[in-house]
Amino acid sequence: MSKEETPGVRPYKSPAGGWGALKAVGQALVDQATVVEGGRTLLHANQPDGFDCPGCAWPDPKHTSSFEFCENGAKAVAWEATSKRATPELFAANTLAELWTWSDHALEDTGRLTEPMVYDRASDRYLPVSWETAFAQIGAELRALDHPDQAEFYASGRASNEAAFLYQLLGRKFGTNNFPDCSNMCHEPTSVGLPDSIGVGKGSVTLEDFDHADLILCFGHNPGTNHPRMMSTLREASRRGATILVFNPMRERALERFASPQDPVEMATLSATPIASQYYQPRIKGDAALVQGLMKALIALDGEGADALDHAFIAEHTQGYEALVLQLADLTWPDIEARSGLSRSQIEEVATIYARSKATILCYGMGLTQHRNATSTVQQLANLLLLRGNIGRPGAGICPLRGHSNVQGDRTVGVWEKPSEAFLEAMDRVFGFKSPRKHGHTVVEAIMAMERGEAKTFIGLGGNFAVAAPDPARSFAAMQKLELSVHIATKLNRTHLLPGRQGFLLPCLGRTEIDQQASGRQAVTVEDSMSMVHASRGLNPPASPHLMSEPAIVAGIAKAVFGEDDTTDWAGLAADYDRIRDLIEAVLPDQFADYNQRIRVPGGFRLPVAPSERVWKTPSGRANLLAYVEVGEDAHAGDPSVLLLTTLRSHDQYNTTIYGNDDRYRGVFGRRDVVFVNPGDLAERGLKDGDLIDLSAAFDPSGRRTLRGFTAVARDIPKGGIAAYYPEANGLIGLDDHDHRSGTPAYKSAPVRMCAAADLP
Ligand SMILES: Nc1nc2c(c(=O)[nH]1)N[C@H]1C(S)=C(S)[C@@H](COP(=O)(O)OP(=O)(O)OC[C@H]3O[C@@H](n4cnc5c(=O)[nH]c(N)nc54)[C@H](O)[C@@H]3O)O[C@H]1N2
Numbered sequence: 213m214s215k216e217e218t219p220g221v222r223p224y225k226s227p228a229g230g231w232g233a234l235k236a237v238g239q240a241l242v243d244q245a246t247v248v249e250g251g252r253t254l255l256h257a258n259q260p261d262g263f264d265c266p267g268c269a270w271p272d273p274k275h276t277s278s279f280e281f282c283e284n285g286a287k288a289v290a291w292e293a294t295s296k297r298a299t300p301e302l303f304a305a306n307t308l309a310e311l312w313t314w315s316d317h318a319l320e321d322t323g324r325l326t327e328p329m330v331y332d333r334a335s336d337r338y339l340p341v342s343w344e345t346a347f348a349q350i351g352a353e354l355r356a357l358d359h360p361d362q363a364e365f366y367a368s369g370r371a372s373n374e375a376a377f378l379y380q381l382l383g384r385k386f387g388t389n390n391f392p393d394c395s396n397m398c399h400e401p402t403s404v405g406l407p408d409s410i411g412v413g414k415g416s417v418t419l420e421d422f423d424h425a426d427l428i429l430c431f432g433h434n435p436g437t438n439h440p441r442m443m444s445t446l447r448e449a450s451r452r453g454a455t456i457l458v459f460n461p462m463r464e465r466a467l468e469r470f471a472s473p474q475d476p477v478e479m480a481t482l483s484a485t486p487i488a489s490q491y492y493q494p495r496i497k498g499d500a501a502l503v504q505g506l507m508k509a510l511i512a513l514d515g516e517g518a519d520a521l522d523h524a525f526i527a528e529h530t531q532g533y534e535a536l537v538l539q540l541a542d543l544t545w546p547d548i549e550a551r552s553g554l555s556r557s558q559i560e561e562v563a564t565i566y567a568r569s570k571a572t573i574l575c576y577g578m579g580l581t582q583h584r585n586a587t588s589t590v591q592q593l594a595n596l597l598l599l600r601g602n603i604g605r606p607g608a609g610i611c612p613l614r615g616h617s618n619v620q621g622d623r624t625v626g627v628w629e630k631p632s633e634a635f636l637e638a639m640d641r642v643f644g645f646k647s648p649r650k651h652g653h654t655v656v657e658a659i660m661a662m663e664r665g666e667a668k669t670f671i672g673l674g675g676n677f678a679v680a681a682p683d684p685a686r687s688f689a690a691m692q693k694l695e696l697s698v699h700i701a702t703k704l705n706r707t708h709l710l711p712g713r714q715g716f717l718l719p720c721l722g723r724t725e726i727d728q729q730a731s732g733r734q735a736v737t738v739e740d741s742m743s744m745v746h747a748s749r750g751l752n753p754p755a756s757p758h759l760m761s762e763p764a765i766v767a768g769i770a771k772a773v774f775g776e777d778d779t780t781d782w783a784g785l786a787a788d789y790d791r792i793r794d795l796i797e798a799v800l801p802d803q804f805a806d807y808n809q810r811i812r813v814p815g816g817f818r819l820p821v822a823p824s825e826r827v828w829k830t831p832s833g834r835a836n837l838l839a840y841v842e843v844g845e846d847a848h849a850g851d852p853s854v855l856l857l858t859t860l861r862s863h864d865q866y867n868t869t870i871y872g873n874d875d876r877y878r879g880v881f882g883r884r885d886v887v888f889v890n891p892g893d894l895a896e897r898g899l900k901d902g903d904l905i906d907l908s909a910a911f912d913p914s915g916r917r918t919l920r921g922f923t924a925v926a927r928d929i930p931k932g933g934i935a936a937y938y939p940e941a942n943g944l945i946g947l948d949d950h951d952h953r954s955g956t957p958a959y960k961s962a963p964v965r966m967c968a969a970a971d972l973p
């Protein structure tokens with residue numbers, strides 16, 4: 213074992229994947245006591261007759277063939293298929309005040325929720341309640357609101373298309389577009405930025421394109437942890453000689469080298485496949501300048517006769533080229549270098565590689581989207597591809613790495629606070645009511661409406677709303693001002709401990725479980741990052757006989773709100789999901805024609821993605837090369853005492869769900885209270901590796917927003933930036949500090965100050 217100077221921190225020398233991954237899966241199954249069931253369950257993840265892995269939204273060719281190993285998918289499955297139960301006895305034994313003192317890990321580790329519960333303020337406890345009573349009381353509260361916009365219908369991205377469609381039907385029929393969803397904290401800059409660029413807010417590539425790309429550019433995503441099945445794609449690309457360039461301020465092991473647990477040679481010889489051909493470490497939030505620099509260098513190369521631009525494509529398919537060129541001409545290299553943190557020669561080197569590539573894919577994740585300027589940055593990524601005609605042909609395209617396994621599908625079927633007029637007209641036509649036209653709240657706007665007392669009811673279809681959001685000082689308090697909070701959930705989390713005047717906790721089936729309804733066993737459908745839609749069928753017995761499915765719970769609430777005589781046959785829809793799919797098809801016939809037939813084919817089908825066919829659904833019918841708009845300049849830019857904090861996922865967590873306290877690839881074990889810092893930034897503050905430090909949010913001069921007693925870990929990260937784990941660090945992120953075009957919080961560039969622990973007042 214290597215020397216450990218800071219307890220729990222030691223170098224991890226192995227490649228990502230490999231034996232470490234196999235061992236971790238075994239441990240996850242044991243910890244959740246799922247040894248037999250879980251192991252069997254795993255073999256059905258992403259199989260033609262099995263369930264869609266709840267882990268991530270990376271597509272899986274194996275929906276038609278054999279098992280593909282994925283450590284973090286296995287953890288997600290084991291976590292859901294656990295034998296632990298959070299029963300009424302747990303809630304009888306603990307007040308909410310007592311549960312509040314438990315860690316996020318301990319709360320979820322109580323296991324699966326088993327019965328519907330209602331909050332009792334007198335005893336500060338959740339008590340069992342019947343489904344009928346719960347629905348009736350929720351329905352009565354909703355009906356009693358003065359205005360439908362006083363309700364917020366939040367959705368996390370695991371809900372199936374069927375559950376999500378019914379949910380938006382419930383909300384719109386009720387009269388509001390208040391559908392804040394996890395996408396507002398995640399890929400909203402993609403959903404907002406790409407339609408202006410290429411006409412659609414989705415990626416343009418298919419999995420097959422990765423077999424034909426010469427060059428893959430990876431910006432701000434960590435697939436070894438968050439999209440592990442992508443590693444086999446990257447590994448295959450690397451082995452056939454494609455160039456992979458990584459842009460990430462942190463050196464992530466899986467992007468350096470990876471050993472496939474499915475490759476007997478790599479496993480036996482402890483060898484690995486290199487992933488990045490070159491690894492560039494831009495500054496935190498340096499990507500916009502970096503991409504502008506790349507375009508500037510590309511244009512210069514073209515001017516030198518290098519054939520670096522696809523002029524024919526630019527002329528035929530785009531507009532805005534001249535304005536973009538003018539903007540780039542005005543930029544100076546010293547400015548680009550200062551803002552990006554990379555040198556002119558590094559940027560020119562990348563531009564040269566890019567100019568030579570015949571087909572390029574550009575992938576990006578949260579490292580790009582969770583900044584004040586993210587929408588505009590995403591548009592620069594699209595520009596970079598368009599300049600060489602890299603959208604809409606084999607081996608090329610844009611590939612946003614989506615978050616939750618069905619976050620993209622939820623959007624497709626209408627969970628959107630800014631629905632298009634076409635979608636609303638179709639809803640009106642199919643359902644015979646007038647959908648509200650006023651756009652609804654994003655997550656940040658919903659919290660602000662709750663603070664002002666304007667939003668009174670919160671319904672959450674999954675998720676951990678208050679903990680995932682920025683600034684708990686505001687988001688927690690906002691939850692407690694509600695008149696009614698309803699959480700549809702599989703497991704207990706901190707947001708559930710913040711009930712409004714009335715509070716309900718409604719337990720639902722998970723993906724892995726058999727969903728038996730009046731017409732028989734049901735399948736649901738989901739859409740992955742590459743617009744593939746396919747069926748998912750659970751195979752485990754439900755965690756408790758009292759669970760209901762998400763569509764059935766939504767239908768139950770709807771029946772209570774609209775009454776038994778409602779024109780929508782809610783009970784009938786919940787009894788047979790084919791009927792829900794027929795309605796989705798009726799509303800979105802261009803996308804879901806023959807929905808029920810096509811999901812019965814193993815592997816499912818791909819939704820039409822216009823840019824893949826070089827069809828641009830923009831007002832001009834062309835793709836737009838868009839100039840960069842500098843929005844939300846950093847309030848503390850130029851202040852040397854201020855560092856930009858980026859917040860990361862560890863290898864042992866799923867968003868706010870903390871499976872364990874290790875972050876193996878980053879060499880952190882048994883703890884999460886660490887901050888990764890450049891040694892120079894430590895030295896300037898008289899600090900060193902292993903010191904206890906305090907962080908404080910620069911936006912709050914009162915010093916109340918702090919993170920105290922964390923341990924500094926010296927790391928190879930560009931100066932001026934530091935990194936800590938989400939959600940521990942969310943207290944340092946301002947609710948007002950978000951990309952104003954998309955509403956996405958600046959989770960990856962929060963201005964903070966750092967000092968020795970206890971130096972803070
Ligand atoms: N096991 C597991 N799987 C998951 C999740 C999970 O928590 N656990 N979450 C799911 C969800 S909802 C999502 S959205 C995705 C998230 O997947 P990712 O997008 O991979 O998520 P993060 O870990 O937040 O950050 C990714 C990377 O961004 C880098 N980064 C930080 N700041 C910057 C920057 O300014 N510029 C650049 N270029 N890079 C930067 C970080 O170093 C990190 O490597 O994964 C999904 N899948």
Ligand SMILES: Nc1nc2c(c(=O)[nH]1)N[C@H]1C(S)=C(S)[C@@H](COP(=O)(O)OP(=O)(O)OC[C@H]3O[C@@H](n4cnc5c(=O)[nH]c(N)nc54)[C@H](O)[C@@H]3O)O[C@H]1N2
Pocket residue numbers: 320367368369370371394395397398399578582615616673674675676677679680681700701702703704705720721722723762859860861866867868869938939941942945959
């Ligand atoms: N600082 C910081 N904050 C961030 C981020 C960041 O990178 N940094 N990332 C943001 C991103 S990308 C996202 S997507 C959000 C995530 O925000 P959310 O989606 O709201 O959060 P999760 O942690 O995924 O939600 C976990 C809970 O979902 C419930 N759950 C799990 N499975 C199911 C199911 O099948 N059905 C139902 N009904 N409930 C289920 C469980 O009760 C579990 O406790 O967080 C955001 N917050």
Ligand SMILES: [Mo]
Pocket residue numbers: 394397398399614615616
């Ligand atoms: Mo996400």
